[in-house]
Amino acid sequence: MELVFDGHNDVLLRLWRNMKAGADPVVEFSKGTPEGHIDAPRARAGGLAGGLCAIYIPSGDLVLKDPEPDGSYVTPLAAPLEYAHSLDIGLEKAAIALRLERAGAWKLCRSTADIRQAMKDGVFAAVLHMEGCEPIDADLANxxxxxxxxxxxxxxxWSRHNIFGHGVPFAFPMTTDTGPGLTDLGFELIKACNRLGILIDLSHITEQGFWDVAKTSDQPLIASHSNAHSLTPVARNLTDRQMDAIKESGGLVGLNYAVTMLRDDGLDIAATPISEMIRHVDYMVERMGIDHVAIGSDFDGCTVPVEIRDAAGNQNLVAALKTAGYAGEDLAKLARENWLRVLGKAWHE
Structure with missing residues (x-):
């Protein structure tokens, strides 16, 4: 089985929501559930050895627009969030991550050595990520x-504005150049992340924000869960020029499993073949090279192809990659090694 390290998932969001309804997140993750995409049993079954687990603050007012007759849609950006409420939720999700570690349900990894050891031990290697920095205060103290x-x-x-920058809407077809980039506070946030060794993810930021980070950060450029705009022109996908910059920086793009970001019609249809995923992998590998493409599923945050279904079906993608000609060292790079390389660089290892 080819072990996979995943660049993005929203399992903490699902566990947090269910905790609010009375469930125990440790039991849900450890024992398994038919709900959502990721838990320990399904991860083991599908060779999902670990991934970046997002602290994300939900936007209750965001309702995705249905497509027009021509297939196009534009969902207005969610409203900015209030800091104190966002901090409360952020701390609750961080607490879930720590509880899972204390219970032995996963290993909360702070280095690539931690990740490799967790993989060796057969324990889910979780890296704590924050998707949208609404829980971070303006002076960056917390x-x-x-x-x-x-x-x-x-x-x-995330796909809304905050004190650090501007996000892209959920829209098809649409350019990635949808508004301003980083604010003055955003530039300070990037510099602080460089000092601390916190990886910077560009998946939801405007194109101007992408270039603002590129000129400020000393890290490889990373888009943890994005695809090729040339194939699927949603605002969230990456242009060829952005991918060229990612390659030049030594960074990577994680293949997003969201069907809306894979299909050429941008529709939210689970009956989307794995061949659409391979189409994006092939395009990005041809554009950037094998060292700059990885996996960023967006499990528990999107509709994934029915042939994948959840973490237990991850080896179906691995099999399709093998059929497409990816094998040996190249397959290992796509599955996990590219992520481990760029994480090590961002973390000053």
Whole structure:
């Protein structure tokens, strides 16, 4: 079985929501559930050895628009969130991550050595990520606290604006150049992440924000869960020029399993063949090279192809990659080694 390290998932969101309804997140993750995409039993079954697990603050007012007759749609950006409420939720999700570690349900990893040891031990290797920095205060004081709790990756924005920058809407077809980039506070956040060794994720930021990070950060450029805009022109996908910059920086793009970001019509249809995933992998490998493409499933945050279904079906993608000609060292790079390389660079290892 080819072990996979995944660049993005929202399992903490699902566990947090169910905890609010009375469930025990440790039991749910450890014992398994038919709900969602990731738990320990399904991860083991599908060779999902670990991944970046997002602290994400939900936007209750966001409702995805149905497509127009021509297939196009534009969902207005969610409203900005209030800091104190966001901090409360962020701390609750960090606490779930720590509880899972204390219970032995997963290993909260702070280094690539931690990840490799967890893989060797057969324990899910979780890296704490923050998707949208609404829980971070303007003077960045609590960034150090989250870092001490295990935060090793963040995206300055989700698909909404905040004090650090501007996000892209969920829209098809649409350019990636949808608005301003980083704010003055956003530039300070990037510099602080460089000092602390926190990876910066560009998956939801505007194109201008992408270039703002590129000129400021000393890290490889990372888009943890994005695909090729040339194939699927949603605002969230990456242009060829952005991919060229990622290659030049030594970074990577993680293949997003979301069907809306794979299909050429942008529709939310689970009956989307794995061949659409391979189409994006092939394109990105041809554009950037094998060293700059990885996996960023967005499990528990999107509709994935029915042939994958959940973490237990991850080896179906591995099999399709093998059929497409990826094998040996190249397959290992796509599955996990590219992630481990760029994480090590971002973490000053």
């Amino acid at each position: 960034l150090d606290v989250f870092h001490a709790a295990g935060l090793r990756s963040l995206g300055p924005v």
